[in-house]
Amino acid sequence: MNITAKMVKELREKTGAGMMDCKKALQQTEGDIDKAIDYLRENGIAKASKKADRIAAEGAAYVEVDNNTAVLLEVNCETDFVTKNDMFKELLAELGKHIVKEQPANVEEALQQKLHGDGETVETFINEAVAKIGEKISLRRFTVYNKTDNDVFGAYLHMGGNIGVxxxxxxxxxxxxxxxxxxxxxxAKPKYVSRDAVSEEETNHEREILKAQALNEGKPENIVEKMVEGRLNKFFEEICLLDQSFVKDPDQKVKKYVADKGATVKSFVRYEVGEGLEKREENFAEEVMSQINKK
Structure with missing residues (x-):
């Protein structure tokens, strides 16, 4: 039977399962929507989709390095407890190995790729873990870097992966x-490697703010410009890696510390788990009352 896009869309809307999982379910059940729903439930995939509206702002960052390719990725879950789970740790490792090997352009592409070259997609692999672990789990983002034999990767995970660099x-x-x-x-949470990476728009915006601050402080206009440039240097020290005082040797700037060792910083990426995501606000009293009211 010919499985149409409309059928796949309908099953996906009813179950929340991934596109490829829905297509496979329909193929297995000869296009019968109800049987396809049962198929997905039996395989734990529809069960996973029911958790799709939950808040997953915990999780872990993970680094995988393979010769001249490396990836930093973030996988989210609902509770910090799950990150200690061996199955979750295995999930991180498998995703890391896959992304380093295949180097997908984005999360959407990664989810539809075959894992280990067999018929299972990355999305299905994650959903199977969701069904077993019992929490919403999602691959949020990743950054892949490639280098030459004359370069080196530096990997660091803080607090078990709460921050990854x-x-x-x-x-x-x-x-x-x-x-x-x-x-x-x-x-130190820098945003850029150097001043050159800061856009002119961002620099000018900060300059205008600093100028307004100085004028509001009652400083004479003839010295405001000089003050602004001085404060702008402080701004760059906050956001530019090479301008920052090195944490292990505060008397030196990062730029000099690295240069003295014959190296330069090409790039970096920093993930703090859950940044920018809505956090769950636990209220156990309300939760208990809602359960009582259901009875």
Whole structure:
């Protein structure tokens, strides 16, 4: 039987399961929607989809390195407790290995790719873990870096993966130096490698704010411009890695510390788990009352 896109869409809306899972279910049941729903439930996939509206803002960052390719990824779940689960840790490792090997362009592409080259997609693999663990789990984001033999990756996971950093240093094979830079990024939270990476728009916006602040403080206009440039340097020190004082040696800037070792920082990425996501606000009294009212 020919499985149409309309049939797949209908089953997906009813179960919340992934597109490829819905197509497979319809193929297995010769296009019978009700039987396809049962098929998905029996395989734990529809069960997973019922958790789709839950808040998953906990989780872990993870780094996988394979020769000259590395990935930093973030996988979210509902509770911090799940991140200690061996199955969740295996999920992180499998996703890391897959993404490093296949290097998908984005999460959507990654989810539809075959895992291990067999018939199971990454999305199905995650949904199977959801069914077993009992919480909503999602691959939120990842960044893949490639390097040459003359460069080095620095990987650092803080607090079991609550913060993850991946750095790339050029002109060195000093893994400890690269890791130290990653640790610095975890602690200092820079947004850019250098001033060159800051857009003119962002710089001008900050300059206008600093100018208004100085004028509101009653500073004479003839010295405001000089004050603004001084404060702008402080702004760059907050957001630019190379301008920051190195956490392991505060008397030196990161730029000098790295340069003295014959290296340069090419790039970095920093993930803090759950940043920008809505956090669950637990209210156990309300939860208990809602359960009582159901009875």
């Amino acid at each position: 991946l750095s790339v240093l050029e002109g060195t094979n000093d893994e400890q130096l690269a890791k130290d830079i990653a640790m610095h990024v975890a602690a």
